[in-house]
Amino acid sequence: MQVSAGVSGLLMLALVLGPAVGQSGTPVPPPDQVKKLKRQPGTGNQGKTDPELQAMVEGVAVAPPEIGADVLIRLAESKKVTTRATKVEFLSKAFDLAATAELPVKRAALSGGDTPSALLSRAYRLNMDKLSLQSRAVNDLLPLDSTKARDLLEEIQFPALPPVGCEERLTYDLELFYETLAKVARHGFTAKDKLKGRQIALLTPFVGTLQSHAQAKPAAELLVSARLSASDLGQLTNLFAGALAQLHGDERSFAATAIGPGGDGVSGSVGNLVTTLEAKEISSVALLRALRQYLVSNFGEVRCATWRADNDPVPEAVKYFNQQFRRELQLAQIAPITGDELKKARIIPRVPPAVYWQSPESKRLVTEMRTLTGMRRLRFGDGESELTDAEKTTSNWSAQLTDFVTALEAWQPDNEPAANVFHQKSILYEGLIDVMPAGPERSKVIESFVRFLEQNSGQTPSRIEWLVHADDLLSGKRAADDRQEVIQAFVNSGDPTLSLYGRLERWEQRDAGTGNEPAATLPRR
Secondary structure, rough: OOOOOHHHHHHHHHHHHOEEEOOHHOOOOHHHHHOOOOOOOOOOOOOOOHHHHHHHHHHHHHHHHHHHHHHHHHHHHHHOOOOOHHHHHHHHHHHHHHHHOOOOOOEOOOOOOHHHHHHHHHOOOOOOOHHHHHHHHHHHHOOOHHHHHHHHHHHOOOOOOOOOOOOOEEEEEOOHHHHHHHHHHHHHHHHHHHHHOOHHHHHHHHHHOOOOHHHHHHHHHHHHHHOOOHHHHHHHHHHHHHHHOOOOOOHHHHHHHHOEEEEHOOOHHHHHHHHHHHOEEEEEEHHHHHHHHHHHHHOOOOEEHHHHHOOOOHHHHHHHHHHHOOHHHHHHHOOOOHHHHHHEEEEEOOOOOOOOOOHHHHHHHHHHHOOOOHHHHHHHHOOOOOOOHHHHHHHHHHHHHHHHOOOOOOOOOOOHHHHHHHHHHHHHHHHHHHHHHOOOOHHHHHHHHHHHHHHHOOOOOOOOHHHHHHHHHHHHOOHHHHHHHHHHHHHHOOOOHHHHHHHHHHHOOOOOOOOOOOOOOOOOO
């Protein structure tokens, strides 16, 4: 099926003239801020559109900007949209919408577990922050129109990355942006462009100026994967070395990106870059000196305690540097790093993260689900063998289920943040759906969960924290054998965003479980 010129006209009308308020009162860019779309020539069935596609495009017009951008990107990726001009138009509009997304940059937690920071990190993996959305649009646009993709990439305003201290739980995740940057460097320039220095001009700001340790590893990987000429690679590597040598502070980001075991950290990525330099007969001495200074200054000053052996005078990342580059250090007459150079380090003690399931009501519910009338008895009854689906349909089981769902629905925030209660209730709903067989009882729980999501729209600190639970259910991680019922529950929802995503899933269903990874689980006993 081809999507023709009618879609272009519809998209322009819906996005430019549509209502200007989205979910929770979030303003949609007014018409004078929306780049008007030109009608693209279509092929076949001029002026006709798929009614489902029409409904989704209309939904985009009133959705919050990051929701609209995400939907347009997924539509452009759909096999049902076959017209190149329409794909380009959807992606261009998505790029523009992403500019006003709620969150500027993707964040990541250092570790998982049943913590608010881990759940927020999981929500960020939806890639619906401004930088990730614009990177996704450019990445998809590249094989369709490499010149336009490059032009849009050059329009991206790279976010400020304030230093992240040890007391914070999240740092930055810039991998998607740097991967997109490398693809554009490889495929977005003609030989003539490269001779004019456009390729090196594009990359210079992102390797020659480093705000955060979160940039160091992907920047080194960019230099390897961009397929630069020897002269350009040498020039950009020198700029990168200078920026790396001066990068310090930002302790949580350093702990997250530089202290990985073996070659997982910055040293491993720089090692790959050294190999690339040697293959092109480019000296790596300046880069090795910079990496040495980087490690000494950051390990030898203030740094965050980690779960690794912080009492070891020579951290694992330093041992890796000394061992991995032993030959290169000897040839360049660069001394390995010793424990004496790091003995003045001040290590900030670990602060236990906030965790869920601490309030009396949350403890009662999770305990009930796992023991007396909860998860264990719903799964195993009074014995050790898991109940069959037939046994789970008994009146006793149904009564237990009804009581638990009633208590879950009635749980209201008391002495803990409302967002924490929302996430814990969502995890309990998800756990319940996981153990229930398809049938009327599970259908009721699914309806209750979707209704709960609808009622709490706009109540979390950010939209992605609310959306992550909806995505887990809609993508098939939960109730995969009842996928159509879940999708219809979303379509019927009174919340515009849930209904829009339900329509999108109904129009072209993802493979089960291909949404945000991994899904949340109940806490261990």
